[in-house]
Amino acid sequence: MEWEAVIGLETHVQLLTKSKIFSGASTAYGAEPNTQACAVDLGLPGVLPVLNREAVRLAVKLGLAIGATIQPRSVFARKNYFYPDLPKGYQISQYELPIVSDGRLEILPEGAAAKTVTIVRAHLEEDAGKSLHEDFHGMSGIDLNRAGTPLLEIVTAPDLRSAAEAVAYLKKLHTLVRYLEVSDGNMQEGSFRCDANVSVRPRGHEKLGTRTELKNLNSFRFVERAIEFEIERQIEVLEGGGTIAQETRLYDPDRHETRSMRSKEEAYDYRYFPDPDLLPVVLDEAFIEAVRGTLPELPDARRERFARDYGLSAYEAEVLTASRELADYYEEAVRASGNAKLSAHFVMGDILGALNKEGREISAAPVGPALLGGLIRRIDDNTISGKLAKQVFESMWAGEGDADAVIAKKGLRQITDSGAIEQAVDQVLAANPQQVEQFRAGKDKVLGFLVGQIMKATQGKANPAQVNELLLKKLKG
Amino acid sequence: MHSKTIAELSADLRARRVSSLELTRHFLDRVSRLDPGLNAFVSVTPEQAIAAAGAADRRLAAGDAGPLTGIPIAHKDLFCTRGVKTSCGSRMLDNFIAPYDATVVERLSQAGVVMLGKTNMDEFAMGSSNETSWYGPVCNPWDRARVPGGSSGGSAAAVAARLAPAATGTDTGGSIRQPAALCGLTGLKPTYGRVSRYGMIAFASSLDQSGPIATSAEDAALLLTAMAGFDPRDSTSLEHPVPDYRAQLDETAVAGLTIGLPREYFGDGLDPGVARAVEEAIAVYRRLGANVVEISLPNSALAVPTYYVVAPAECSSNLSRFDGVRFGYRCDEPRNLLDLYERSRGEGFGAEVKRRIMIGTYVLSAGYYDAYYLKAQRLRRLISEDFRRAFAEVDVILGPTAPTTAFPLGAKQDDPLTMYLCDIYTIAVNLAGLPALSLPCGLAGGLPVGLQLIGDYFDDGRLLGLAHAYQRETDWHRRIPPGYE
Numbered sequence: 001m002e003w004e005a006v007i008g009l010e011t012h013v014q015l016l017t018k019s020k021i022f023s024g025a026s027t028a029y030g031a032e033p034n035t036q037a038c039a040v041d042l043g044l045p046g047v048l049p050v051l052n053r054e055a056v057r058l059a060v061k062l063g064l065a066i067g068a069t070i071q072p073r074s075v076f077a078r079k080n081y082f083y084p085d086l087p088k089g090y091q092i093s094q095y096e097l098p099i100v101s102d103g104r105l106e107i108l109p110e111g112a113a114a115k116t117v118t119i120v121r122a123h124l125e126e127d128a129g130k131s132l133h134e135d136f137h138g139m140s141g142i143d144l145n146r147a148g149t150p151l152l153e154i155v156t157a158p159d160l161r162s163a164a165e166a167v168a169y170l171k172k173l174h175t176l177v178r179y180l181e182v183s184d185g186n187m188q189e190g191s192f193r194c195d196a197n198v199s200v201r202p203r204g205h206e207k208l209g210t211r212t213e214l215k216n217l218n219s220f221r222f223v224e225r226a227i228e229f230e231i232e233r234q235i236e237v238l239e240g241g242g243t244i245a246q247e248t249r250l251y252d253p254d255r256h257e258t259r260s261m262r263s264k265e266e267a268y269d270y271r272y273f274p275d276p277d278l279l280p281v282v283l284d285e286a287f288i289e290a291v292r293g294t295l296p297e298l299p300d301a302r303r304e305r306f307a308r309d310y311g312l313s314a315y316e317a318e319v320l321t322a323s324r325e326l327a328d329y330y331e332e333a334v335r336a337s338g339n340a341k342l343s344a345h346f347v348m349g350d351i352l353g354a355l356n357k358e359g360r361e362i363s364a365a366p367v368g369p370a371l372l373g374g375l376i377r378r379i380d381d382n383t384i385s386g387k388l389a390k391q392v393f394e395s396m397w398a399g400e401g402d403a404d405a406v407i408a409k410k411g412l413r414q415i416t417d418s419g420a421i422e423q424a425v426d427q428v429l430a431a432n433p434q435q436v437e438q439f440r441a442g443k444d445k446v447l448g449f450l451v452g453q454i455m456k457a458t459q460g461k462a463n464p465a466q467v468n469e470l471l472l473k474k475l476k477g
Numbered sequence: 478m479h480s481k482t483i484a485e486l487s488a489d490l491r492a493r494r495v496s497s498l499e500l501t502r503h504f505l506d507r508v509s510r511l512d513p514g515l516n517a518f519v520s521v522t523p524e525q526a527i528a529a530a531g532a533a534d535r536r537l538a539a540g541d542a543g544p545l546t547g548i549p550i551a552h553k554d555l556f557c558t559r560g561v562k563t564s565c566g567s568r569m570l571d572n573f574i575a576p577y578d579a580t581v582v583e584r585l586s587q588a589g590v591v592m593l594g595k596t597n598m599d600e601f602a603m604g605s606s607n608e609t610s611w612y613g614p615v616c617n618p619w620d621r622a623r624v625p626g627g628s629s630g631g632s633a634a635a636v637a638a639r640l641a642p643a644a645t646g647t648d649t650g651g652s653i654r655q656p657a658a659l660c661g662l663t664g665l666k667p668t669y670g671r672v673s674r675y676g677m678i679a680f681a682s683s684l685d686q687s688g689p690i691a692t693s694a695e696d697a698a699l700l701l702t703a704m705a706g707f708d709p710r711d712s713t714s715l716e717h718p719v720p721d722y723r724a725q726l727d728e729t730a731v732a733g734l735t736i737g738l739p740r741e742y743f744g745d746g747l748d749p750g751v752a753r754a755v756e757e758a759i760a761v762y763r764r765l766g767a768n769v770v771e772i773s774l775p776n777s778a779l780a781v782p783t784y785y786v787v788a789p790a791e792c793s794s795n796l797s798r799f800d801g802v803r804f805g806y807r808c809d810e811p812r813n814l815l816d817l818y819e820r821s822r823g824e825g826f827g828a829e830v831k832r833r834i835m836i837g838t839y840v841l842s843a844g845y846y847d848a849y850y851l852k853a854q855r856l857r858r859l860i861s862e863d864f865r866r867a868f869a870e871v872d873v874i875l876g877p878t879a880p881t882t883a884f885p886l887g888a889k890q891d892d893p894l895t896m897y898l899c900d901i902y903t904i905a906v907n908l909a910g911l912p913a914l915s916l917p918c919g920l921a922g923g924l925p926v927g928l929q930l931i932g933d934y935f936d937d938g939r940l941l942g943l944a945h946a947y948q949r950e951t952d953w954h955r956r957i958p959p960g961y962e
Contacts, residue, residue, distance in 0.1 A: 039577055043798040045570065045805075046557045046579060046676040048711050078794050080841070082818055089797020142802070271841035273850060276683035276791055278712050 001239070004203040005231045006211075007160040007196055011173060013152045013183045014127070014191035015058045021126050021150035022049030022092065029189045037129075037144035043087030048277050051076075055150040056281060058182045059099050059124050060291045062152060065180055065298055066119055068103025070288050076124075076278045080271040085129035085142050093125035093153075095272045099281060100152075105176070106300065108318065109168040117169050118157040125151050146190075152182070158197065158208065163227035167220050170194060175299050179324045187219055194218075196227055199244070200234045209234070210244040214258055216251045226251035230258050302327055310340035319348055325362045329369050336373020339380055346372055350393050367396050375403040388412050388460055415462045418470070421454075424462060425470050428453045439475055447471070478503050479639035480957060483548050483696040484723075486642060490537055490547045497537065497547030501530035501591050504549045508593060508640045511961065515616045517625075517635040519554045520562050521594035529591040536589055544699050544723070546589030551644040553632050554595035555602055556582050556687070557676040565678045566598040566610040566628075569799045569806045569825035579676020580708045581645060581687055588703040593641055597631030600827045601796065602652055602680040604628050605899040608890050609829040616886070617660060618958040619924055623883040626656030626899075632690045633660040638961045643691040643700055647677055649684045650784055651879075651903025654915035657690055658878035658927020661917040661956060663944060664690040665697050667937045669910035670715035672701075673708030679795040681788040682713075684907040693954050694916065694944035698722035701937065722938050729942020732766030737871030741777035742902050748881040750921025755877050758918040758928045761950050762875070762943075772871060774863040779856045780905035781897055786840050786853035787908070792830075793837025799825060832893065861909040868933040873943060877902055878915040878927030906931055914940040917953040925953075 020027055023040035040047045063070050077095035100122035108114050129144035154173065160166045174192055177183040185192045199211035214230055217223045229251075234244050248267075249258040297305070299321050306317040306327070321327045326347070333343040351372070355365060367375075375396065379389050384407055395406040407413055415421060428450060429436055435446045454467050478500065481489070489495045505523050512518050526549065533547035557563050557575035564570045578586065586592070599609040607615040607630025615630040617623040618638040625634040629646030633656035636644050646653040648666035657664025665688040672687050679685060689700035702723060707716045738759070743752065763769055801807035801821025808820035826834070840849035867874060879899055889896040906913040911931055918928035928947075932940045948954050 042803060044557075044576070045563070045565070045573065045678040045798070046575070048675050048713075050710060050712050080794050080797060082797065082800060084800075084802045084814065087798060087803060089800060090794050269843045271794070271838065271843075271846075273790060273794070273841055273846070276681075276713075277679075 002203040003200045003231075003235050003238075004205075005161055005163075005227075006158045006199050006201060006208055007162075007166050007227060008158040009156045009160065009166060009169060010195045010197070011154045011170065012127075012193045013062075013154060013173075013177050013185075015055050015150040015152055016181060016183050017052055017054045017058065017150050019052060020148035021052050021055045021124065023148050025148065027149050029186075031145055033132075033141070033143035033145060035145065037147055041087065041144055041148040043089075049092060049275075051278060051281065052150060055124055056099070056283070057291055058150075059122065059152050060283065060288060061180050061295065062154075062177065062182045063100035063103060063122060064288070064292050064295060065176060066103030066105055068100045068119060068122070070283060071097060071099055071101060072283055073097065074099040074123075074281045076275045076281070077272045078275045081268050083128070083131075084140065085131045085144070085147070087129065087144060087147055091126060091128060092275055092278070094123035097280075098123035105169065105172055107165065107168040107172050109162075109165050112164070115159075115165065117159045120155050120157050122152050122154040125153060127151050158199075163224045163231070166196060166227055167224045170220060170223060172299075175322060179296060179299050190218070194223055196223065196230075198227055198230045198234070200231055200238065209238075210246050212244065212246065212258075213248045214251055215248060215261065222251060222253050225253070225256060226258060229256060233258065296324070306330075310334065310344065312340070312344055316344050316348065319352075320344060323362070329362050329365070332369035333372045333376070336370045337376035337380070338373075339376050342376045342379060343372070346376065346393070350390070354397055366399060367393070371396060371402055378403050378407065382414055382416060382463060383407060384412055384414050385460065385464055387464075388414070412461060415458055416466065418466060421458070421462050421466050421470055424454050424457045425467070425474060428457060429474060436475065479507060479642070480962065481642075482693050483545070483642050483691065483699055484693070486548060487544045487699075491542065493537070497530040497533040497549075497591060498527065500547065501526050501549050501593070504593055504641055507638075508635075511638055511640060512635075514621060515618060515634050515638055515640075516613055517597055517615050517631040517638070517640060518551070518594045519564055519566070519597050519612050519631065522561055522592060525561070526591050526593050529586070533589045533591060543588050543703075545585065545703055547591065548589070548643075549591045549593045549641055550585065550700075551593050551596045551632060551635050551641040552582060553598055553629050553645050553647055555598060555647055555678050556645060557678070558582050558592065558595065561595065563595070563678070564611070565602070566600040566612065567826065567830070568611040570678075571611065571806065573805050575676075577676065580673035580710065581704050582676065584703055584706070585645070585700070590703075596629070596635050596644055599628035599630065599652075600830050601678070601792070602628040602647055602649055602685075603792070603829050603833055605651070605655055605896055606884075606886075606889065607631065607634075607656070608886065609827055611827060614886055617883045618961050619661065619883065623885050623924070624659065626659035626879070626883065628652040629656050629664075629690060633657055633662055633664070636660070636662055636690055636692060637958055639957060643689055643696055645687060645700075645704075646690045647680075647685055647687045648903075648907065649680045649788060650907050651900040653688050653690055654903050654913060654927065654929060655879050655899060657915040658917075658929075659883040659925065661925030661953070661958070662690055662692060663694050663697050663914065663916045663948075663954060664688065665701060665914045665937065665941065666906065666912060667701060667705065668715075668912040668935050669907075670713050671717070671912070671935070671937060672704050673706070673711040673714045675708055675710040679791075681791040682795060683791060684784075684788060686907070694914070694941045694948055695723060695726060697914070698726055698938075698941045698945070701941070705937075717935060720938055722941055725938045726942050726945040729939055729946065731762060731943060731946045733768070734766075734873065734943075735768045735770060735871045736762055737770055737772035737867055737874045739772050739774040739777065739867070739874060739876055741774050742876035746880050746898070746901070747877060748921065751877050751879070751881060751926050754919030754921055754926035755928055758947065759875065761947055765946060765950070770871060772867050772874070774867060774905065776856070776859045776863050777905060780860055780908060781901055783853045783856040783860065783908060784900075784904045785836065785897060786849050787857065789833040789837030790840050790850050790853075791837065793834045793841065796826075796830065796834055801825070829893070857908045860905050864905075864909045864911060864931075864933075873936070873939065874931040876929050876931075878929040879903070882921050882924035882926060902929060910934070912937040912940055914944055916944045916947065917956070918947075918951075919953055920956070925956075
């Protein structure tokens with residue numbers, strides 16, 4: 001039987017606010033344990049939550065960017081359960097009435113057709129603290145620095161059909177939240193976390209299979225591997241005549257498997273009810289429109305504009321808009337060089353290649369867009385050949401100055417004096433009579449060899465177009 | 478000295494007829510002599526009190542004093558007080574030293590009051606007799622074999638016995654008004670949102686409201702003026718201007734006011750002695766020129782059952798933070814996490830608190846939420862609607878505060894349902910969020926009777942004015958329990 005996977009994703013995005021969602025404590029990452037938890041975060045007796053306006057603004061911003069409905073009235077509820085890193089014994093989260101509903105995100109999975117993913121809802125909530133199970137001699141330590149950090153939980157419909165689609169969606173969402181400056185999207189620090197609901201059904205069937213929820217998917221690779229593993233596992237169970245238990249499963253990246261964490265019967269009854277300490281969040285049109293006014297050009301729009309205005313292929317436009325920083329870099333390089341095609345060529349090739357090799361971000365590139373533009377201008381004005389440009393670029397990357405300085409220092413200026421080129425051509429023709437014979441006998445291939453010889457004789461500095469022109473004239477003449 | 482009101486003591490302090498230090502020492506002395514027979518205090522804080530009195534005297538000398546500067550008071554042990562044990566009447570918090578001051582405590586301190594100590598209360602404010610406290614029951618100064626009412630029983634007993642000129646209380650279903658009634662005092666539960674809840678240990682967040690317990694309406698007005706006002710730390714506090722409530726007292730004209738008597742508050746179960754005293758009070762208001770009409774609050778009978786869904790639901794969640802992990806009671810040698818939770822909470826909470834946590838957990842559970850919690854919310858709206866309709870016809874609603882006078886210690890302890898009916902006239906007010914006040918209106922069998930005035934939203938000042946008008950005509954509020962003169 002042929003099986004089809006059905007996947008829905010819940011993504012927790014940490015919002016880029018200075019202070020926590022219900023207190024004034026800092027959200028900065030990496031402080032000493034329990035130094036960024038105030039009385040409210042500790043859940044001390046008598047304290048009360050006060051909603052952070054900035055968290056609301058960021059949620060609305062994301063909502064507008066995915067074409068969602070911004071609810072004029074949303075309500076915080078309490079999700080009740082006991083855990084040592086949950087100080088109040090409940091998490092404040094939006095439940096029945098979320099702030100954002102019914103949005104969509106278009107994805108372009110590699111080698112597949114574009115697809116629109118429905119985002120059912122996005123709701124605000126507070127994060128819990130962290131339990132530390134090592135280094136405490138059989139006991140657990142609690143770090144409440146993270147408690148109360150604002151999160152936006154973004155929930156898709158079960159629209160995804162493969163691990164690759166799931167990853168394409170997540171990457172798209174990741175790009176978007178960083179574009180919007182809604183989140184730093186840092187996955188190592190837990191600013192972008194994902195749970196996946198996975199089921200399988202015979203292809204062509206309407207009815208959904210029993211789903212499992214996968215947790216602990218904290219990198220794109222883990223998402224892909226965990227979902228792939230889980231799909232295979234479910235198919236194997238079903239083909240072996242078994243049934244899928246509705247349960248929560250944890251992904252273990254070391255052993256590359258998912259294993260049962262708790263069954264449906266063990267699922268918590270969270271006893272949600274509206275939090276009486278907080279008023280409903282009421283948003284008026286003016287507030288929503290003010291937030292809309294702060295939206296930057298969105299990745300999809302930018303991609304289309306790049307393709308249209310810069311004459312890029314769909315693929316090039318996609319790569320160059322993968323992050324706001326990269327797209328900004330590219331546009332600045334275009335402005336500095338006046339050559340969109342060559343800028344794309346350099347950014348996607350040399351720049352991304354070098355960054356990749358060194359594990360650096362575009363913001364840390366030693367060759368900035370203005371410097372790159374300077375190099376491209378020297379190609380355009382025939383000061384250097386494209387081939388030598390690579391050498392110049394490497395020197396610039398190594399910090400040896402701008403393009404003009406490197407060209408001067410290394411004497412790489414292109415030879416465009418036709419007298420000098422003609423001299424080199426004559427020398428090469430005289431030294432290679434056999435190849436000249438072969439060419440005249442119709443063997444065109446030797447032309448490349450002769451060009452190579454001429455370039456070698458000029459240390460690569462001869463203008464290749466001129467070399468070609470002169471060489472052909474002499475051979476045919 | 479202790480038979481005077483705050484208004485009188487304030488005048489004495491400003492005229493330098495007495496110092497705050499003398500006053501404070503006098504009341505501390507009364508606490509140490511008389512409280513052993515009452516158990517009204519959980520903590521007495523003489524050192525802080527002396528220091529605060531000294532500071533108040535310097536302010537008085539510098540001419541920088543307000544009407545409350547140098548006045549000793551007591552705080553219910555439910556308000557967080559920095560550096561002082563804040564137990565909430567529970568073993569769970571017997572070891573809890575609050576690291577911050579509640580907004581009410583902070584505001585009163587800024588006004589210059591001197592805290593004498595923290596008063597006993599029903600555990601987590603759950604009770605109507607002050608018998609659920611981990612620190613033992615409080616006795617009613619009018620008859621030490623009887624209860625003072627609850628949950629602010631310690632505050633009421635302390636003020637009635639003149640161990641403090643006034644005290645703070647909190648009222649979730651009657652916890653200021655009912656003990657004020659049973660101890661012969663004036664107690665106000667303000668409009669919900671009038672006073673900040675920040676630093677009050679929550680029982681039921683949508684119902685809790687703190688207010689003053691004093692010997693007169695004038696004193697209650699002085700205290701409320703200092704306590705009330707918007708607090709950015711409490712999202713449910715209201716941005717509504719705070720008047721000088723004392724200055725407004727004389728502006729409230731009784732003549733021409735329409736007072737409504739809900740027939741549901743005068744039916745079966747009302748003690749005849751209480752009914753008689755209330756009737757006499759009505760006659761006083763008539764004499765002052767009020768129109769008195771009968772009204773109906775048809776959903777009154779739903780108030781107690783509605784309350785006993787809403788309040789436990791909220792408390793079951795509010796009290797989850799007491800888990801033995803970060804503060805408060807932790808059981809000895811927990812074997813694992815579950816054992817830590819079960820024994821810390823099992824040993825740290827008393828029976829009534831556990832009963833309400835269980836009820837609340839049940840009514841919020843999957844499958845029961847609609848039938849109980851949601852239904853209770855609908856009934857709550859019906860009850861509010863009753864009042865809205867009533868206030869379209871009348872200016873104020875009047876009735877008894879409690880169906881009986883103070884009952885003997887232990888009489889209802891084993892019968893929670895009977896105990897819950899002590900609040901039958903007070904609970905609806907909390908569900909609607911309205912202000913209400915209890916003032917003494919007579920004695921029945923030698924025990925005080927409380928008269929309840931219920932106002933429309935933000936009519937706190939009008940209630941105080943009406944009570945003040947009554948207290949100018951009568952002297953019930955000046956009666957001191959025998960033995961405490």
